Amino acid sequence: MKWFQRFFSQFQFVAISALTTGVIVWLAASMQIMPSALPPQSQAPSSPLAELPASETPLSSATSDPTNTKPLYDDLPLLPHPSPAQTANAPTITSSNAAPSRTYFGHLPYAEDEKSRLVSVGEFVRGTYRRTEYLDQEAATAFSQLVAAAVEADLTLQPISGFRSVKDQEELFQKQVQKHGSEAAAAKLSAPPGYSEHHTGYAVDIADRNQPELDLKLAFADSTAYRWLTAHAGTYGFELSFPRNNAQRVSFEPWHWRYVGTQRAAVQFAIARR
Template identity: 35%
Template structure:
């Protein structure tokens, strides 16, 4: 049989190789944020008020107070004007503080009454506050003064995370136990923890520091909230050994 011209089977062509897609580089995960850890306690003697030195306890405390750093003034911001005081606070607490004030203003009994008596207090100012209570003649011991006021370098106020609250309707109770019985003081006790604030020195505290219903430190509502890690690390020893009440979990 004679094959027809033009009907010969076509020779199959070799497949054209297709270049494999270049692998897409996966962005490297950012390094985890460094979590500050409390430094080992310093136990050397401390010079006080130009009247000698006092030895710390083994855990670094002085007259029951833990040491705290002095936050740089450049880090701090003005407290909200609604607090009625020209004081400075750490910016990390501002969102929670703003929400706290808004919640208080929504409650008719305390609306517009929440005030700040004191916020950040530098170590230098704490020196004046503490030593000024000793008396020019040396009356009153360091231990007696420390019951109501922390020695310089040992006050939570120097961190910028603390506010001494007061009431616009009861100024006579500023920094006094009677603040706890004011509507503002009672409202804070019932609600402040919802906004990340806890009472550092509750009544009968085992730290042996005077009950201060006006003194509230900010640690954030949760450990994952922005800015809370430095605050919680700073207060870790105090919170673990002498829990606040009310406290933030």
Template identity: 45%
Template sequence: MRQSFLSSRSLRFMLIAVLSAGFIVFVGLGLESKMASSDPATQVVQPPQPQFSVPPQRQSPPIAVTLPREKSVPSVPTVPPPPAIILSQPNPAPVTVKTAYGHLPYAENDAIRLEVVGQYVRDGYARDERLDIEAAQAFRQMAKAAKASGVLLMPLSGFREVSVQAELFARQIERKGSKEEAAKWSAPPGHSEHHTGYAIDIADQQSPESDLKISFEATRAYQWLAANAVQYGFELSFPPNNWQGVSYEPWHWRYVRSTRALQVFAAAKRPQ
């Protein structure tokens, strides 16, 4: 028993000795490590990092540019506008057109606008007469209304070419002796209302002796026209003492109801 006690005691001494030795070794190592870290000879020195310097960029010297000097413009003083003047507008002045012995110039109508309005018939002779489509329609309506009243209106002369008018005017010169006298009874070429297709010479079918004569004003046809023609857009072109100085022609009428016809005869209106 004594022997086992001694063995147990010996083991404790050995264990204490081992622990003491381990502690001494641990402390020694710690001191050595501390001393090594404080010794400059044992420290690891990092080599210095190379530093690169970038040379500064050279700047180009500024280029001197000589600009042209601006011309000095004198200031313009601002002038206020004059006050507005409101005037009463008079009636428009009549269109000034050069006439030929009192006759106004007229252009030929387009042939495509012309249509037969009726026939002039005397002693076995018959001739188709044409008017502008607007005037032709109005004339047919007017002749129909007159017939209902027992009056027979007959177209004597409608549209007329400039070449035909030239022949007629030349004959009048032979009869009257001069252009001035001829123009009182017939228009010079290019100056006849018949060129327009809106003018027509009308005859009384029942009074052949009055064709193209002043005596036409005594016929029933003229009396009916004087009272009713305006309702169908027709007016007498050359009444007595007309401003153009053309001889009185009771048989010569023109259509003025449409916008186109009014434009054609705008210059024929009596100046105010």
């Protein structure tokens, strides 16, 4: 019986030792396997954004406004210009010369017409002297029709003076001042610079080429040409600017006519026609 107890005690020790050894061996084996189960750090996957195709890369935000916006003014219609042949010899306008804001010895202020709108309406002829005259394109068309109609009445009308720049008017007015001694006296016969209807391109001094002695004379009022103009000029949009006893108290000028046949023309003389 003692022998059996001694054997069992030794067997229990061996069994425990074997079990302990087995556990140690298993733990050791586990420690060797675990590190190899993890992927090396150098093999970590790249970022998702780097793997995207170029077409799938997110777009950047806009940094500026569109630059293809067309200016409004490019879409606005423009009036037709006269041909280069018509404007090649047109007088030079030195500035826009906006009209003054007050009257001067009864004369109303006017601004210069645009150079691009001036069209030749023929020549003033006296003997061997010739001078080309210009009007605004609207007035020029009507004046040509007026002259053509006068031919049917055996009259040869011609322009003495059409468009005048402020500079031209200054020279003309100063000659009158020197001749008559004062601006007030000169203003009875000639408008001061900046105050002439001729600046607009819608006013014209008319003469009968066959009666040069009546040019710019009150006696023109007794001529056949004046009587014809009085009866027919209105048909073509023209009216006498300074009749007798006019509201502006400017001297009677039977040769001086203005065109009011279009809205643009009529606006120029809205105050004068009240």
